[in-house]
Amino acid sequence: MRTFLGILVGLIGGFVLGIALSSFIGVLGMALFNEPMGIKYLPYFTAIMCAVVVPIIDQKNLKSD
Numbered sequence: 001m002r003t004f005l006g007i008l009v010g011l012i013g014g015f016v017l018g019i020a021l022s023s024f025i026g027v028l029g030m031a032l033f034n035e036p037m038g039i040k041y042l043p044y045f046t047a048i049m050c051a052v053v054v055p056i057i058d059q060k061n062l063k064s065d
Contacts, residue, residue: 002062006055014050018043 022042029037039045 002058003055006058007051010051010054011047013054014047015043017050018046021046 026038
């Protein structure tokens with residue numbers, strides 16, 4: 001159950017992080033190069049990456065306690 005919760009938190013948090021990062025890259029591209037820039041599907045990539053990383057970090061922290 002704890003692993004499933006970690007995956008769920010990683011998916012939601014990674015998606016939000018990807019949206020924020022994508023917006024930041026877009027604004028930075030407009031400011032520097034005067035044209036929109038970005039990485040296609042960035043929120044999905046960060047969501048998958050965080051869904052893998054968060055349970056791993058949680059397991060390491062659980063073992064050290």
